Amino acid sequence: MPSLKDLKVRIASVKATQKITKAMQLVAAAKLRRAQEAAEASRPYAERMAAVLANLAQMTAGDPDAPVLMTGNGKSDTHLLVVCTAERGLCGGFNSSIVRKAVFDARDLMAAGKEVKFLCVGRKGFDILRRLFREQIVGLIDFKSVRRVGFQQAHEVGDKLVDMFEAGEFDVATLYYAEFRSVISQKPTGLQLIPAAAEVHASEEDTHAGNAVYEYEPDATDILDALVPRNIRVQIFRALLENAASEQGARMSAMDNATRNAGEMIDRLTLQYNRTRQAQITKELIEIISGAEAL
Amino acid sequence: MAATFPFELVSPEKLLFSGDVEAVLLPGAEGELQVMAGHAPLLALLEPGIMEVTGGPAGKQRVFIDGGFCDMNGESCTVLAEAATAVEDLSAEAMDEIIAEAEEAAAALEGGERDEANRRIATLRTVKAAI
Structure with missing residues (x-):
């Protein structure tokens, strides 16, 4: 049975925790709004990029000069999983659900006899993967010093990927991130980055002015050469922004839960405190009365 | 008044400009080019440089773009820039x-x-x- 003083200390500490979780929830809510706006603002670019790329893909279909980044190098022996996670924890199952999806796919690939490598973007995913696949992690890119993810960061990741692909370090690259659905729902998603062909075919239908004869300056293959790496960056950028929004959403609901739990705990402890206090008063009264009766 | 056409300038971070304009002067990879209403469908790579929008709602505007490409589909024109800043802000x-x-x-x-x-x-x- 805890003493009155113990209970008082515990109540105070839970109250302090509640204040922190409440503050974190509010901060996450404010950041979420900004992250969501950024994700929405990046959409027009990604959409138009996809349209142009689909158009070009049609024009150059079957062309042996088409960039290998788009058509792939014909092999699929080595898979690179690019796992994008947050820099910080305390956001519910956000990081672990992304990693779980990547690990699940990695096990499948390994069972099929493929070689699997990991590139971690964000510290938290690295921390988890390090324990499972220490040997297979080829790099970590963290944005600890970056306050807001911008196109510059996507650029870095994209360049690294293209360099690695050209050096023959992998054949297929897949990007893992959490797609932002709503504050309470973030869906871990895998997106194939290299080769990009599969993804382009899917968006072929919304090609505008499909039959227009385009003039190219310089020619179509040159443009495609320049465009495909750019598209990779744009996809990464979108993933990073989606991730940022998802992270804040996940943190917001996690902290909301934590605040509510702390509230329940305070109620329970306060009740116990009052009961104990009353019990003590009753006990003292009995002692006084029985003392008086004995006289 | 010259004919206008819908024009959009988009950077990965946001949609910077959207509206009807008369002409756009662009720093193409093979020399400067100007797009006006009724231009043939064109896809061109752009170099870093200054583009000039004329006849838009805000009059003449100059924007610095850090490379990108331009998609003119016959009716409307879209410039996808890696990064873009209005010259006044530069x-x-x-x-x-x-x-x-x-x-x-x-x-x-x-x-x-x-x-x-x-x-x-x-x-x-x-x-x-x-x-």
């Missing part, structure tokens, strides 16, 4: 920063890529002089 210091970054990147390259990077730096310098 300072010599900001340009210096971009140039310094480009130089750093160039130092790490070799052969043909390096020549390309150097060309890019040269264009950036001209842009700086122009503002």
